[in-house]
Amino acid sequence: MFAVPFRALDLADVALVGGKSAHLGDLIQAGFPVPSGFAVTTQAFDAVVAERVDELVAGIDPEDVAELEAKAEHVRAVVEELAVPDEVAEAIRDGYERLAAELGAEEPAVAARSSAVAEDAADASFAGMQSTFLWLRGADEALAGVRRCWASYFNAEALAYRARHGGAAGMSVAVQAMVDARVAGVMFTLNPVTGDRSSLAIDASYGLGVTVVGGEVTPDSYLWSKVGRELVRSQVGTKEVECVVDPAGRGTVLREVPDELRARLCLEPGEVARLAELGREVERHYGSPQDVEWAIDRATGETYLLQARPETVWTPKRAAAETVSATDRIAAMYLRGGRITL
């Protein structure tokens, strides 16, 4: 099985399609608004790349920072040219055509994003070490995007990371319908500064979310109280540029954001509330704080979730609570005291 629609996937499929696609499938099955797509499975990666991995990385020393990038680049060029067996290529083309039919579009724009098996594991912040290719149109471009994702398995950071932490038995690629985002960004279902789970933080900027994820802009930031169900504070970011579709209709370009749009918050209050509500539901669904990528469609105003994975910075820090009696707790309170420290 080389390509599987998201809607047929769930969390049991992590080994087959990686964490990202498995979560997307799971979210779709749970009724969340997630753009359709399909996963190119680790079996496809295995059929094309896996057997060659040892040979490809032979002679690469992940600790040799000076040489690593050049060598990795060479390996990626080799991987992108590897022959793809017909049945694998057919499965990917077929996946794309079915997606096109589902969307009712002839050449729908898609994104190809790597979904490494270890990437979204709750215990390792492995995000962003593989690549994302945006606004691909037609089966050929989709296939080319998949091959470039495979090649990204050999990014210098990924090589170094695997050398240190191990893991990443293989790679899957998520091919997902593009959302032409007016605004997009990232949401943490806790306060990333204090770790408070009753707060929810949103970073948002104009255009596709890559500028926020990649740190290319200073986004607007919002802090939402889950229990108070209200915006606690917001801060206008500078949002210099936005990533939008290239005027030619393929690929993306960065363009400047007009001053008047930069000067104001890019999300309306209702949109913040809607996003926060979605974030809360995703968190409930998984039972732990989540790190979510989202986008709001330019034409329809619909909010979509593009990715959800467990939050990894604060969540593991919480040691299991000790059982303490109320009186011991009260004694401890007095001993800690008012703690007015100047």
Next chain:
Amino acid sequence: MSDGFLSPFEVETPAGADGWEEMYPYYLLFDPARRESEENRFWFYNGMHFPEPMPAFDMITAESCYLSIGLYQGRVFSIPNVLGIEHRVVNGYVYITSNEVSDEAEIAKRLETFLPRIGFYYENWDTLVARWQAEVDARIERLTALEVPRLPALEDEQELIHDHKLGSNYRLMAAYDEALHLYNELNQLHFELLLLAYGAYLTFFQFCQGAFPDMGLQQMGQMIAGYDTTMMRPDDELKAAAAKALELGVDTAFADGRAHEDVLAELRSSAAGRAWIDDLETRKHPWFFMSTGDGFYHHHRAWADDLRLPFAAITGYVAQLRDGVELDRPKEQLLAERERIAAEYRELLPGDAERAQFDEMLGLCRHVFPHAESHKFFIEHWGTSLFFNKIREVGATLAEQGFFESAEDVFLLNIHEVHEALSDAGLAWAGGAPARGTVYWPPRVARRKEILAALADWTPPPALGVVPEVINDPTVQLLWGVTADRLRSWASGGAGGGIDGYAASPGVVEGVARVVRDVNEIASVQQGEVLVCPVTAPSWAPVFPKISAAVSDIGGMMSHAAIIAREYGMPAVVGTGHATKRIKTGDRVRVDGDAGTVTILED
């Protein structure tokens, strides 16, 4: 901050108040003989309980409370690192400091006693609340029955010869002693359970802050709020009386600004009006023992003794009922909201172990915390109103003996001086010659009135002395709102254009300010105004249905303004320090109950 505040020894006496010290017992004054130790401590102005300069006699309200707080914290519960609270008078105002234990071995030793003792209380809470109530009731009963004799020209034959009673001069002194004892006993009871209720509350708050660093006291309060307590009952009776006025068709008697004597005169002239008065009489006991203040000053009379406040409130309620306003507090809504908030925080806890602890702490809090509100009615209102009225009777006897022009003058003498005056009066009455008190006290009383008037115009600095590195007593923070930020703001003289306080109840409101310095002025408050006051006592409750937001100079999260505002779901900022001085009636202000700020928009 390291340089701290003004030394208590450097505070200047305001013009016209020279000699204020003579009013107070020696042990409540700063003494140059121990200057070094006293000025190196941190003293803060307890304006929350004592917002006015203290008439000499009224110092007993502070003394009596601190007798009990120290007793329970230091000597009964053995709170490991906190002893009692010391107080001093500066220019007539009460400053307090917390005595703490810093020796680790001593703390550990105290902890061994503390755990079983408070454990016993929390485990047997309901039984102990019942015991407490019975003891309080018994003392209120004795205080009610206490007879304060006059000094007759001749003793009654039956009483002295046949019944073999003590002489009136002896009984007068005994009655005074008994009143003082009963008041002190009520105040011992005052803090027995209260401190434990605060302890549970604070513990839950710290637990919540550990799990939810962004959570404020406000959300905490919302999880506990909505309980029905005795303190709401007097106000409920006024609402019922207003409804009764409409029902009987006598509501037109209640016109805004009309004196209660005129209202009563009109009501007495009709059968329906007399029926309303009869109905009101059935509602008074004991609820009209509610004080018009917080129960710490003699001049804050009980409603029963000063009908202005209840009648102003009834007039307001009548008008609201005519306009179809729902007078009941939105209790169902508040309870539903507190359940929702608690359930959501609970769900957000990381695991079942935390949830179990959350449930235990919240359950304990809700179980013990209603006492923190309801005790006020029995101690500060009913018991204290009775006590001051007995002292008035003592004052009446002394006035009759030529010591005072009016019975009220007795409150210009401190508790020990009243004792002396009674000795003087008793001796002189028995001896048959005029008492020295008849020439000794009148000029002193007159002078003390002048001094108190001069002190009333003085603004006490929020703190004196040296700020310690750590303040252990958690009630200092919770009740008085003394936090590191607040101290910095005090030290900088409240710099900046805004008025900062404690975010006591959420929401943002813009409105016209009404500055009310005395509870007797609350009738002037108009519908929709923002109440700006020095401190809101429980008896201010009747004004809350009228106002859109509350701002106070003094008060922490557990102060009455905060609790009532949360109940009514209106924004409140408390503990601003100087809102009544910065804001004028008629100013347009924005009250941000989320941020704890008040902004003057225009004059």
